[in-house]
Amino acid sequence: xxxxxxxxxxxxxxxxxxxxxxxxxxxxxxxxxxxxxxxxxxxxxxxxxxxxxxxxxxxxxxxxxxxxxxxxxxxxxxxxxxxxxxxxxxxxxxxxxxxxxxxxxxxxxxxxxxxxxxxx
Numbered sequence: 001x002x003x004x005x006x007x008x009x010x011x012x013x014x015x016x017x018x019x020x021x022x023x024x025x026x027x028x029x030x031x032x033x034x035x036x037x038x039x040x041x042x043x044x045x046x047x048x049x050x051x052x053x054x055x056x057x058x059x060x061x062x063x064x065x066x067x068x069x070x071x072x073x074x075x076x077x078x079x080x081x082x083x084x085x086x087x088x089x090x091x092x093x094x095x096x097x098x099x100x101x102x103x104x105x106x107x108x109x110x111x112x113x114x115x116x117x118x119x120x
Contacts, residue, residue, distance in 0.1 A: 025107045045100075
């Protein structure tokens, strides 16, 4: 039971991290110090998507699920939980590159606005 709860918490943390990578730059308008957490997160998240790296949280979740007697999965968190919802068919590698580039572009836009406001 505890292993299953821990695995579910890992999934929740993983999801929150993805949201932070995508939208964390908005938080900089309130808390400037987050820039030191957000920039490395965007770099990691973008590279992980584009190069299809397996996040260290995924093997941890799988181990916890296995320890709880549940089924574990192969592939990445995004492929397991998000892709079936967003893109139900098979994905081409180019789409992962576009998604990673999209993360970078969105954050560059928000960072440009943020830096422009700081200099005024």
